[in-house]
Amino acid sequence: MVLLKQEDKGLQLVTAPLSVVKETFTVPLGMVPAVVDPQTGELATQWCPSRAKQWFKPGREPQETCHMHTGPPQSQIAIDASGNVQAPRSDPIGAIGRGIGSILRKIIHW
Numbered sequence: 001m002v003l004l005k006q007e008d009k010g011l012q013l014v015t016a017p018l019s020v021v022k023e024t025f026t027v028p029l030g031m032v033p034a035v036v037d038p039q040t041g042e043l044a045t046q047w048c049p050s051r052a053k054q055w056f057k058p059g060r061e062p063q064e065t066c067h068m069h070t071g072p073p074q075s076q077i078a079i080d081a082s083g084n085v086q087a088p089r090s091d092p093i094g095a096i097g098r099g100i101g102s103i104l105r106k107i108i109h110w
Contacts, residue, residue: 031055037066042102045069064105067098 027033033055037048042062044051047069056062079085 027055030058032058032061034061036062037069040066040068040102042066047071064102067095067102070095 033053035044035051036042036054037044038050038052039048043065045066048066049069
């Protein structure tokens with residue numbers, strides 16, 4: 001994270017750990033939170049390896065769930081809370097179609 005620091009010579013760019021910014025960030029009124037996958041910018045699913053809480057103007061938050069992380073990794077199977085086995089999904093063409101659809105929705109939304 002880059003911050004501006006006031007000095008005698010003017011402003012200086014300095015780096016700061018993200019934790020410093022988290023402590024001083026105040027959410028503007030009216031903003032809505034969403035947990036997103038930082039890799040895609042779409043709503044995070046239970047399969048996303050990383051998630052981030054981000055703030056958006058109302059109506060501008062992501063609507064689509066992550067198209068990249070739709071199931072457990074290929075080398076794993078998952079068991080839900082009811083004990084049902086969920087085999088990994090392998091639908092590369094469907095994933096490509098969802099990705100293209102997501103990109104088009106973002107372009108058209110502008």
